[in-house]
Amino acid sequence: MVTSTETSTQGPLRGVRILDLATVVAAPFAGTLCADMGAEVIKVELPDGGDALRSLAPVWQGHELFWKVVNRGKKGITLDVRQPAGREVFLRMLPQFDVLLENFRTGTMDAWGLDIQTLHAHNPNLIVLRLTGFGQTGPYAKRPGFARVFEAMSGFTHLTGEADGPPQHMNYPLGDAIAGLFGAFAISTALAERARTPPDQYKGSEIDLAATEALFRLLDPLAAEMQFMQVVRQRSGSRATYTAPSNVYQSADGQWITIVGTGNPIFERICKAMGRPDLLTDPRFSNNIERTRHLVDLDQEVAAWCRQHPMSFVMQCLDAQEAPYGRINSIAQAAADPQFQSRQALIDLPDDDLGSIQAPCIVPRFVGRDLPAPHAGPSRGQDNEAFYSALGLTAQDLAALRDSRSI
Numbered sequence: 287m288v289t290s291t292e293t294s295t296q297g298p299l300r301g302v303r304i305l306d307l308a309t310v311v312a313a314p315f316a317g318t319l320c321a322d323m324g325a326e327v328i329k330v331e332l333p334d335g336g337d338a339l340r341s342l343a344p345v346w347q348g349h350e351l352f353w354k355v356v357n358r359g360k361k362g363i364t365l366d367v368r369q370p371a372g373r374e375v376f377l378r379m380l381p382q383f384d385v386l387l388e389n390f391r392t393g394t395m396d397a398w399g400l401d402i403q404t405l406h407a408h409n410p411n412l413i414v415l416r417l418t419g420f421g422q423t424g425p426y427a428k429r430p431g432f433a434r435v436f437e438a439m440s441g442f443t444h445l446t447g448e449a450d451g452p453p454q455h456m457n458y459p460l461g462d463a464i465a466g467l468f469g470a471f472a473i474s475t476a477l478a479e480r481a482r483t484p485p486d487q488y489k490g491s492e493i494d495l496a497a498t499e500a501l502f503r504l505l506d507p508l509a510a511e512m513q514f515m516q517v518v519r520q521r522s523g524s525r526a527t528y529t530a531p532s533n534v535y536q537s538a539d540g541q542w543i544t545i546v547g548t549g550n551p552i553f554e555r556i557c558k559a560m561g562r563p564d565l566l567t568d569p570r571f572s573n574n575i576e577r578t579r580h581l582v583d584l585d586q587e588v589a590a591w592c593r594q595h596p597m598s599f600v601m602q603c604l605d606a607q608e609a610p611y612g613r614i615n616s617i618a619q620a621a622a623d624p625q626f627q628s629r630q631a632l633i634d635l636p637d638d639d640l641g642s643i644q645a646p647c648i649v650p651r652f653v654g655r656d657l658p659a660p661h662a663g664p665s666r667g668q669d670n671e672a673f674y675s676a677l678g679l680t681a682q683d684l685a686a687l688r689d690s691r692s693i
Contacts, residue, residue: 296324296655296657296658297322297323297324297325297657298323298324298652299320299323299324299325299474299477300324300325301324302320302324302325302326302384302385302477303325303326303327303328303382303383303384303385304317304320304321304325304326304327304328304383304384304385304386304387304473305327305328305330305379305380305383305385305386305387306327306328306329306330306357306360306387307330307367307386307387307388308387308388308389308417309336309337309338309339309389310337310338310339310342310389310432310462311339311356311433311459311462311463311466312389312417312433312461312462312463312465312466312469312497313387313388313389313415313417313465313466313469314329314339314356314357314387314466315356315462315463315465315466315467315469315470316387316415316417316465316466316467316468316469316470316472316473317329317357317360317387317469317470318356318357318358318359318360318466319466319467319469319470320385320470320473320474321358321359321360321660322358322359322648322649322657322660323648323657324657325385326361327359327360327361328360328361328362328363328383328669328673329357329360329361329362329363329663329664330363330364330365330367331362331363331364331365331666331667332364332365332366333364333365333366333667333688333691333692333693334691335666337353339352339353339356339357340353349639349640350663351643353663354635354637354643354662354663355635355643355645355662355663356663357663357664358635358645358660358661358662358663359660359661360663360664361664361668361669361673362663362664362665362666362667362668362669363667363669363670363673363674363693364666364667364670364693365692365693366691366692366693367398367400368398369690369691369692371686371687371690371692372687372690372692372693373398373399373400375674375677375679375687375692375693376400377400377404377408378677379677380405380408380409380412381408381409382677383409383412384411384412384413384477384480385412385413385414385415385473385476385477386405386412386413386414386415387415387417387469388414388415388416388417389416389417389418390418391418391428391429391430392416392418392420392421392422392423392427392428393427393428402414402492406489406490409490410489410490411480411485411488411489411490412490413473413476413477413480413490413491413493414490414491414492414493415469415472415473415476415493415495416492416493416494416495417465417466417469417495417497418431418495418496418497419431419432419435419436419496419497419498420496420497420498421494421495421496421498421499422494423494431497431498432459432461432462433459433460433461433462433463433497434455434459434461435461435498436461436462436464436465436497436498436500436501437455437460437461437501438453438455439498439501440461440498440499440500440501440502440504440505441501441502441505441508442460442461442501442502442504442505443455444520444521445505445519445520445521446521447521447523448521448523449520449521449522449523451521453521461497461500461501462497464497464500464501464504465495465497465500465501467500468495468500468503469495472493472495473493476491476493479491524544525581525585526546527578527581528578529546529547529548529574529577529578530547530574530577530578530580530581530584530585531545531546531547531553531556531577531581531584531585531587531588532544532545532546532547532548533545533585533588533589534614535588535589535592535593536589536592536593537592537593537595537596537597537600538592538593538594538595538596539596539597541596541597541613541614542613542614543592543597543600543601543611543612543613543614544611544612544614545588545592545604545609545610545611546610546611547577547609548574549574550573550574552609552610553566553571553574553577554566555607555608555609556588556604556607556609558607558609559603559604559606559607559609560587560588560591560603561603562587562591565584565587570583570584571584597613601613621644629647630647631646631647632644632645632646632647633645633646633647633648633659634659635659635660635661635662636659636661636662637661637662638662638665639665640662643662645662648660667693670684670693671684674687674693
């Protein structure tokens, strides 16, 4: 296997340098996605720690697994930009970077003397991604925010849960992951703009990414549905109300499967798989509009068929008709799935403490280019000596920074 040190020389973002000043998940995940694509990402932590991600489960025998996978592929340094000496070093190193990531509450960096004017004065071409819960403006701009807050306020959580039950969150910070995806997209977009702009005309950029808006952006037709149809979409369990059949169903041996019947041709395949051609001539199910009007009746038909047969038979019948479905996999079942195994969807991240850590593969894949597995996230300050020496700081300089608790 190619060593992880070669990632930044092979990926499509090779040559891009990113300074990751962010904490926890959302903005750091944006940097990690860029690192997967070959960017050199320098992760900055406070000298005494303090990033909540280091104590977020899972932690195994003192090893911070969440930290290690979310910050994979990065180098690690310590620096306290709130200290005068730390701020001076930060501004000195800024011209060496293309992108700065930060996710502090709005106005925090300004209070440290690191407002956007100061940042661009020291690096006029710098792309600054500010990823916050609510954005740089508005009445909530200075509120703290976490994934479940983003999910709740955006309307996403309102749609999740049974129709007669409370709204629900999933057991994973999805809001952070979505915001991170938008962050990586924003960085790539800004880099593309810079690449096509003459150097003497490019003036850097400031990206205002609100995590609540990232989640809101996913709910594409809901505002139009409300505007024209006076419908405020509600929870419906796992049943879709915009197409039918579309739900999760239990097989005779207690396993779960999702079956999706969007469009008449797909519905026909499902009916054939079930051995129920009579459903095709039932006026209640003649098209998707009618099927959604009678979705409870249709769901009962599909659910009854699934309950009569073991999962292997249900999947065999659906496969025979090329009908879309997916078994509801746990992480263990997903890891063992032939499709994931064939494409090596789980990779081993080299790690100094644990040897290697299993984690999802690099996404997307560039055909004909096999990118190496990145190294697991760095230990705190592990690259201080090499990084600061390359910046031109002497051993005496580093000692003075340590004495001032700046690194």
